[in-house]
Amino acid sequence: MSGAEAALLGVGILCNAMQIITFAKDSLHVYRNIREGRAPDPKLDSYLKNAKSSFDEMNQTASQMGPLSHVQQQIVDVGIKVYDCVDELQQKFAELHVDEASKRGLRGKVAAFRKSAATLWRGKELEDAEKSLQRHEALLHSLLLDRICSQSQATEITSLQSFQHLDGALQGIILQLVDGSTKVSDLITDCSSNICDRIAEEHSATRTAIEDHVTSAENTIRLNICHSIAQIRQELLQIEKDKAFEKQQEQLLSSLRFPEMNSRKNQISTNYPGTFDWIFNRHLSLQSDHSFASGSDISDSDSQLSQESDMEGCNCLEQTNGANQQVSDCFPRWLGSDSHLFWISSKPASGKSFLMMFLAFNQQTAKYLNRWHSNVRILTHFFWKPGHSLERNVKGMALSLLFQVMSGRPSLGRTLYEYQPSTKHKITHSDWILEELADSLIWALKASHEPFCIFLDGLDEAKELEHLPWPAWTNAHVIHKLSELKNVKLCASSREERAFCSFFEGSSQLRIHYLNHCDITRFVCKRLETGGLNCGDQGILIHEIVYDSEGVFLWAALVVDSLNRAIRQGYTSIDILRERLEQTPSDLTTLYTDMWSRIGDDGQLRTVKETASRYFNLLITARKMDEFQGSHILDRQLFSCIMNSLPVMATAVEYQLMESIISTGREIALEELLARCSKTEKELRVVCRGLLETTSGFHNEMYCVYKGDERLKDYNVMRIDFTHRSAFDFLVDTEPGRECLQACGLSESDQASILFASYLVTARFLSVRDRYGLDYRSRRIEYTTNKEALTLNTYLKSALIILSKTGPFAEQAQRETLFQIVEKWQLSGLFYGHEDWTPAPCYKSSLSNLKLEFIETLIDTTFWYGGSSDFVSHARRLLSNYSVPILADAIPVILRALSGEHRFYNDIRALHELLKHILCRFKGIAPRKTQQQGTISSAIRALHCWYITRCLEYSLESGGFDVNDEFVDTELFSQLRATLVLETDWQYPILFEFIGSRHHHLELFNYPSTIFLPAHYALVVGNFASAYRLLNKLKIGHLSSNVDVEAPHSARSQFETIILADINHFTVDYYIPDIRLYGPIQYQLYSGLQAGTRIEEQQPWPHLLHCSSSELEPVDRSKVFDYVLGELKDRGVDFFIINGIMLPKDWDESGDD
Template identity: 30%
Template sequence: MSGFEALGLACCVFQTISFTRETANVCKAIYQGQKTPDSMLEENATAMIQAADEVKASCRLVSTPEEKSLANIAEKCAEAAKNLETEVQKITKLHKKGDFPSAMRARARSLWKKREIEELDDTLHRYTGTMQTLLINQICSQSKALELRQRQDFVKLDQKLQSFIANIAAGRTNMEDLLQIEGNLTREHITVEATRAVKSVEAHVTKETQERELKAATENQRERLLGSLRFQEMNQRRNETTDPENATFKRIFQENDSTTNLGETTESRYDTDEDNTDEDYTDKIDVVWQHFVDWLRSGEGLFWVQGKPGSGKSTLVRYIIDDEATQTLLNQWHSGTRIISHFFWKIGTPMQNNIKGLFCSLLYQLLQDNEKLISFLIHTFPLIQSKNYPYDWSDGDLERVLLTALEANEVAQPVCIFIDGLDEYNGDDGDHGLMDTIQRLIKSDKVKLCVASRPEPRLLNRLNKVPYLKLQDLTEPEMRDHIRKAFDRSVQNGNPSVEELDVLAGRLLAKAEGVFLWVRLALQTVVRGIENGDSGVELVTRLMQLPNDLEDLYADMWKRLNQDQPLYRESAATYFQLIIGTGREEYFVPDRDDDDDVQPSIPLLTSLYIACATQPTLQKTMLPMSVDTNFKGQLRELCRKTENEIRTRCAGLVEITAPEPWLRGKLPDEENPMWELLNSVKFIHRTAHDFLVDTEQGKRILSHAKFSRSEMYFQTMKGALCWIQLVSEAFETYYDVSEVLEALAKAFKLQDKYKSSSHRAMELLSVTQSFYEKGLLDLFDVQWPRAPFLVHLLETDPTLFALVEQSIDATVATDILRGVTWSFLSKTDEPRELVANLVSIGADPVAISPRAVGALGIFTGTLRKNAIWKLLDEFLFRQWSPRSSSVTARRATEAAAAMLEQCPVFDNWGLLEPFELESNSRVGSYSQNGARGRYFRSATAVFLVLEANTSFLLKHVLDSLSTPDRTELKSVVQQLESRVTNPAARVFSVLFGPGSGQGSWFRVVNQSPFQNITASIFSYAPRLNKNLDSRQQFQGWRLGPCKLEQGGFDWSHEVRKLPKSGHNPPTFRALRAAAELYGSESGFDPGSAREHDAEAF
């Protein structure tokens, strides 16, 4: 061991002795009852162990007797340090704050441990004397220290050892001085290193936190934007088309498969063992199909797939979208081309056949996996962050965002769009508007678009110059194969002969003219003849009697089945009416505890619903909500009977199918027996629907129904209410009351139109109210406590409310006045008259609600409110909406005047809805994203909760009036201004960083720093001078941490379960549409003008 190494070991021993004695003294002080900071004990113990570890490492290199003596002392010091560390751990544990039993054990322990610590200190003192003798006489005298300082490698020593040698060279050889000097130097070194480490960790943590918060905020924005575009039926039409695996486009698929590989022969997955296809005809198919393949590879603009009704256009479009070959061909046009699509559906929901549904569907698919594009759009259109649902968007805004997304050069991909069913579009702007939109979509050279439709004249005028293919020119080989397989299953004993079957197949193909649905229907008649033993001539005769046109074929099918059976005609026509009147399936999505993306969905048009709607005795039993278990057991048999009647009496125009797997999610039969009653009922094809609704023959069929127009609508309402009761109980969920009331309002209008008895409509109203009060009906924009049923009735249809207005008392009137929303009052032409009527009944505008009122969420139940406060507060809150206008201030003024006419005293203080200080320095209102549970734009957001008096809010409303309104309402304004006394507002509390749904609450102690903010919030163009989107902006402000309740929020009430994302039940939109259909002079006439009352329930 060199001189430096021996001195290094001595230096480490001194450090160990120094820190061990200091730690021992701290321990002794604790045992003597002195209050010593925990940090001091822990810091000394840490330094002591570090020094002891260095001693152990140095002891391995000793060689001389002097060094061995030094190493012996060093090991004893290290052992003493280790024993003391164990004692420190016990002390720390026993003196834990708030742990009374441990403190008592620590007191008892101190009585006998104090002596041990004193003995340890004496031992360390003896080691100090031994070290001084060894150091001066044997290891390093002053002269030797001077010599070592002159060596060239002195500067390479660590700072502690250099200082140690320098002190000895300077004559400081007293051990106590050396111990103190070494302790200070070591402590400074540890402090520097610790500070550096802490800063490094803090920087890393800060960076990680910022990245995590940024990621969370970005993800929140992404989910919110996508959620505002998503609607339940977005993929329904696509999913319900025939699976291409079961379709009859084999020859087309072969050509696509082979063409993809640029001439290389590949085995198609659709090849068959037997090929009956004429070679010349397949050559023709190849030429037709090649036009489309060329367009995919290199074409631009539009391509049109046209086909007759029932020829399989939707199936072909679905195949093209799903097949990998399509992507390969498009990549030859532009690498990385994205495929998006939309399927219009005439008999679907409005979102399935209007322009908003098209825009939402395409934009959702574009953004789904493109975070860069989402960020670009949010930056370009900041207002899209306020969108929560599809109906928050205007059509114009959606189109502007979609076109920007398609044309954004830096972030947009090349796109190929497929739109099926142009002829099924039902938008207000008609076909011309749709075609103009399509032309705008393909302006970019990175966008191409393929459309599919029937060759209707209105579309031919706009598409006659674009490349196209006719689907009926491509399907004959597959139809021939389908016919052959049907014959193989039916022919027995060689009758008819192969030659006769070939003739029959040729006649079928000739009459079908490329329409596969016609082949499918006609085969039912031919196969029936084969099974009956008809000869080949008889079969040809039977076939030739079938009409060529689909509509005529439907009429013939009906005639053959129901011509001589009046009972069949009546029941079949009634089923047709229900299916047409209810519309395409609406979907009820039960609330579930898991977070699966695929939620089970229940179609409204089911055998259960049909049974409920056509059986008055069933309605009489169910709608009083007194159904017993035994009766529910009879429903299965009733549904089976209904299904059997549909199959035998509807001439094949209606089919019954089990719920599709994509609808049912992961809910199996055995988990809920209700699924057995929920088989879907629908027309076999849109052409069957069109035949009944649009042709004279179809209207004559519908005229046989047993219900008149208004009766039919009431039957659909009753059936739907029965259905709601059963399904809601089975899946433990509820239904939107506003949808039911809107449908009920239509029922009352039909009642007036046809002068029918009003008791049926009043019975429905009574049943609806009982459903609401028992929890089967609710409102998805959840409030607590729930608004009275009559509030929903008033806001849905004031005319309907007027029928029951005279029967309410003052207490109910007060509840209604307090429950009416500002969104309703702001749209009412005469809000003063409406409020005055309630006040005249006895409603008290200043009566405070018995419980906190507010939207369920993190800001639940801000305060107990009265009607006047709620009106003024909601006006202020809604003023931040982009749709707010000066007319809302006028209506708020009129409503407030009506409330205050009978109120001598009204002023009080209360809390306002929270305000968000946004990252762009603007002040915005807090908004809640409904059922999705996303409440904030950013994890670093800052929210202010203000309190104000009623005078302040009233003055704000009056200040918001336009000059013309102030002039016109001069007397009203003067009356209200006289009621304003000492208006004031102040910041009550602050919430930081609620992005995770938690955040930190602070009560404001000093108001002065917030005065400018308060003034800015209530200006018309609020913009702060500072960016307040950070805690750092509030440093120095007097903020006191507080609990949520101290921040002004009442959590005392029971919070009900919020609906989950995707909880989108079936709506009564279809029933409202049915009411318009039944009430339309141009609609079908389901029978004579008989108006008899159905059996009351």
């Protein structure tokens, strides 16, 4: 039941109670009139009937609500007691009543007198009844309305269509709540007036209608009121369902979204003004292909273009080249046709991506598509070879397209859940495999019943399609499937490689490099600095640049930049410029080579070349480090902490040695770092000759919240990247490019160290966290106990991830050195934003918070972002550097790091090895060191508690029948079992959380996102004896004869329920059970655990246990945590995480902070 629905029923109960009081007062007034000899009020019968009707409605509504709150129960009690008074009055009236026939004659008069006298003798009872009524009315007056229905809930109810059909008194109460009334006394006068008006109207009707018709009318009114309330409840229920689906839809979209989804698209700048207009007016391109204009001619051409671009319809012709080869089909005609596939091809760097952007977002495209189908949805994806893995593979494409299809279509999401139920459990893009994505994408496109036009740019940059002939695209068949859908048109671009020629054979095609001469002419005319040349020389130079470009736009741009530099140096002679142009290689790769070998081009050429080489090397290494990190991370905010960000690169390019960065980085001022960023942004344009550029990364603020200086944040979202794939290919795939890289003089390992140190410098001034993660920091203690609420420093996490495997640092010694640097950086408090981390409660550690945070982050990154044997071995080596007392002190944060969402470790054996390593070190302490024994014994018990509850949890994951024997390590289990020597050891308390729902069997509760709502929750204090006996019941002992799961017969089991909860979509109802209910609760839970069954659905705990509110006391949510904390302390329970009482706030809209 939603909050608004419960509020509506609560107001209904209040309205009924007020009506009962009003009718009771009127009845007493009539009774007093009769007692004083006045004539009875003819409305008396209506008073009594309406009091009975209100009483029945109140009871019916209360029964629908299940367990009532304290305030609601008070209202019902008042209604019952007042109606008892009315019922007694009705009996008195029956005694007073003498019909007219009996009053005739002497005997009749005597009988009437006797009845009146008998009643008058009870005047004292009448006064008592009136006083009792006044007390009940005063109690109602004192109640706070917002405990029944908040102002926001009342506003939600009034917005419903069926509100107008509610009873007038009920409408009046709700409207006054909307206006801010807070006490029942504010409503009494208004309610009484409404009731009196209604009674007067009904009485007037009864004087002129037959009694049967009156009864029928009253029943009709009552039925209408009930119907209107039922209608509102139905609307509220639908709203609740819609909200639940909205959350599911947001989770689905979140699982499809990845940070670089729109990175390449945003990196492509808008096409140069006036370019590509020919595609919708193709004859303009025909004119330009046969003549190259001078500067004045271009202006005339611009005017002609602007006039002819307004033409209605497409007048273009298909084109051929000189060899009669088809070079272009009519794109507008294809848009309006039933043909499904179009191929845009060209030489490298001819402007394919610019054209695809132009087409995808041009209004003309939508106009021509309307000739095929109306309301066509346009989807886009841009592959990018130098980018992260999802930018250059088919999975990233499928994620992007499915995200666009599902956005704004919640109903489609609902049907997708039915078609592919596993979709409900996707949290991040790492949860998807390509086959699932491809299947979901094709299904969604078919099921949407909408027409689509998909633009895919750069198919040749997709990793799965490299060097593979069609039809050997086994991992990319989804592209072929897209082209076969009847409601999909697919326009794709690529280089003219053999595989794509085969795939697109027979399809409509457009070859850009044969058609873009006019665009290149326009660009060159506007960009070439020809102030010192006459018009004739300008035309000659422009013509030769365009002719020599052979349709390669980037070649023309680079040549124009080179000529402009010469012109600025005073070389304005047409002969010198033409000679320079003639010496420029026509091949793009050769051009890149020439750019780095030309002498006297910029002065201090060696320095410039070395600086440029340094930028190239650092960028390539930075992308490898980011790629390594990205293959292990799920947190969106970690994508904000990347190596090719402007602040990191700006620091790295300044130094030759990592040690210099570390020493100066400790002291560097913010202003100096900002100055470096500004310098790098400008220097990049000069020394890298346009091959590198600064771009804005994905819009981090969609996902992340930054702390730190705003100016540095703006620089941090800027990335240094290659302007074009051909520049990247040149540097890594050609011998001249590799020679250019060698000018840097630094090994890849040195470059990685420099970047890593520069990254630490940036971490001094910025921190970042996930905007969509659960944020409990405003909620006091919850922040310290819920694993998902824990905020570890993102930059620290990222640094440890990079060091956790060989990756960019092949030598173990180098990684150890860097690890020590990171630890010192942490312990010196140099990472920004430490206040977000809080130690585990219930433990007092001698270690500093900085040390504890470091150890927890180390374990967290080991299992959350890796989990492999290499990761764990690395963590074990690092923990070996700590003394046993330090390790024992850190056990709470180590176990907290291993909890939460670490449900599926990549290598469970590696986890066991780590736990055995820790246990072995604890047991190796000599008994004589008694001052350490207390701390170490507590640490071993904590480790034992954690492990045995995880054994229980994993054994229940498959429904209580199949045991996850991989999680139970016999050696570790036996070692821990051996620590239980004395009978008192078996009494050590352990905390259990149980969860079960209508959709999922009962299990131990470990992570909030795994809840299937609605659900039942129980927080129970047990002990080692009860834990081992439960393990035995679950038949875990059959795993090995060496595993002893039996508890001694003399060991007493403990099972004390601290709190129960009914968890719904928007509310959480908590109860404190009486000690008499411990047995029935244990029976319910054990039965569900052993049978692998679901607790009876839709039945709250009070119904399941058949108990009263005195045995199962409702408790206000705001008091739950303090109550639980006190109970656990009283029982001596150590705990790290309690999920159930820390549910996200939006699951309980009425919860207090």
